[in-house]
Amino acid sequence: MSRVTIADVASAAGVSKTAVSFAFNSPGRLGHATLERVLGVAHDLGYAPHPAARALSMRRSGTIGVLIPQRLSAVFANPFMSELIQGLGELCEEHDLTLLLVPPLDGSLESAIRHASVDGFISLGLSPDDRALEVLDGIGIPTVLIDSDESSTHPVVNVDDRGGAHAAASHLLGLGHRQLAIVVLPPARAQMSYTPTATRRLAGYNAAIEAAGMPPPRPVTAGISVAAGIRAFESLPVGKRRPTGVLVMSDMAAIGVMNAARTAGMRVPDDLSVVGFDDLPFSAWTNPPLTTVRQPIVEKGRMAARMLIDRMKGKGIDSPAPLGTTLVVRASTSESGKLGFAN
Amino acid sequence: MSRVTIADVASAAGVSKTAVSFAFNSPGRLGHATLERVLGVAHDLGYAPHPAARALSMRRSGTIGVLIPQRLSAVFANPFMSELIQGLGELCEEHDLTLLLVPPLDGSLESAIRHASVDGFISLGLSPDDRALEVLDGIGIPTVLIDSDESSTHPVVNVDDRGGAHAAASHLLGLGHRQLAIVVLPPARAQMSYTPTATRRLAGYNAAIEAAGMPPPRPVTAGISVAAGIRAFESLPVGKRRPTGVLVMSDMAAIGVMNAARTAGMRVPDDLSVVGFDDLPFSAWTNPPLTTVRQPIVEKGRMAARMLIDRMKGKGIDSPAPLGTTLVVRASTSESGKLGFAN
DNA sequence: ACGATCGGATAAACCGCTTTACTAAAGCGG
């Protein structure tokens, strides 16, 4: 009934446990005949080395963990996560690693970290001075940060959020928009300030707006979902201060904004221009197709995995330069309407 | 430098390893004073039990594996996967479990299974007689099948694929379409036949078509991506046999079909009606909004996780009834055009 | 005052595998 162990194979084949282990891990150290026999017996018995035992004695589990700051159901509602995993996945498959998703356990990310049997961690959106990272360092697990701030203790993989946001705002300003709104990402965990990513994007938006001689608007916060975008639209200023253009920090929310606007009787882009951030795969297929800032998410995942794997091999901690972002102009933005509030 | 172990804590606190272990796992068995002291020392030293060691001796890892038949990058390109993980995630968080993604290792799913340290598996789209499942049973890991065929050895979670497909086809037929095309899902792994899911959906389409007194069309195969949908459109019959309606087994491919059609100068739905399958979250926001068969993917994940957790607790293997599917009519389908190719 | 009971703590076995010596036999040059 119980699982077949290395000892079972050993005695069935009339050899020592060592021989069986060698048969799998260093076949060269066994005579041809014995090798065949051991392998045969092992196969017949359906033997598979116990992964935990293996991990314990080899001090490596063949798994890397993805540290997820929120609930799985929230994070995977955002296609961003899918893209990222595609990137991580490529490298994992290349190096025969599996991917463990580690959300807060029982509310605590720290405790989740402690329970995870992994060779390294990829952390998403955590500030470099987050408590969770201290725990990680305490245990001594190599870690790479994605969407964080510069750190001297961990490699960080980022994109040029600020530049992208700046381009987005400049785009709207160039189209003559003077009344802008900003929809900002919520803090990753309750009672925290903006995520590093949100902070940088906000800075980019504001820099462009101020350079155009206008006061930066007070941002509205919205989660990363269509529904959140709808709510965000509803809390936008109305009347005199109604914006003609909205800068949204995620494509998901941008779709919500577009939809809510239409429901409210506005046309996109004629009455309201919307620009998102991410360029998710389906943003090209929305109605209208979304103007947005493209960030190379898959590449971000690849890069982070590559850095982590290097780090697990003992390499240093030099962060790569931020990956480029580019504005993708589609059909959700147009010149500020002459009929708009402006006149 | 090296990780701090239970022995370190024990000697630092002047107690036995047993006491330290008890402090964490059965606090009641320790005197109040010692408990406090041990916990204090453990915290100061930054001690965390080694997960692999723990898994080995407790015979449980606190992880469930998701068996992924293809490459991660391929599977996560489909939002279906995100939805499913949301469902699985809910239950995992409820039970303090983490989720391990297990794609084929080095090309072999079997070998990936052997290396994964998990308490149970959720298998996606694998036929009940797949070799991989034999390995699983050999090792004796509880497993739940999603999108498979009825099995007497494993619980299976399915939706009413056939019914949904039937409804989709009936919808088009009811709109007067007489020239239909079918875009079918590719086999999960090379050199295999259709997945159980594809087979059932095909049966549903065909049943409706035959009931209407028409010969079932020869299906075109397309992967689950917009690009694949575009290719599928291009291999549709032209001229006299050009379809006025297309039944697509995935929303992703359906979007590709719609787009390719428009590129080819056809209007959707006026010249071509398209109905998808899945009702992914963004299918409501495409241009035009997609008519599709809704399947409760998140619920599917929840259900599967629930069954697996039950099974890990030793419960039986009764599969639940297939979850319901419903046709969601949006704007990608309309009456068969009088102006279409037909005349 | 004495055996029974009990709370508090521990020694040692065990989980299943890897790996480092170490040994016995076989091959080899001289």
Added chain:
DNA sequence: CCGCTTTAGTAAAGCGGTTTATCCGATCGT
């Protein structure tokens, strides 16, 4: 035919926890 290196295989010591069985001294009932 003898010492010396290979070759083939093994015993045993980890890896870092959990858990069972046991021990010891203090309290309790009578």
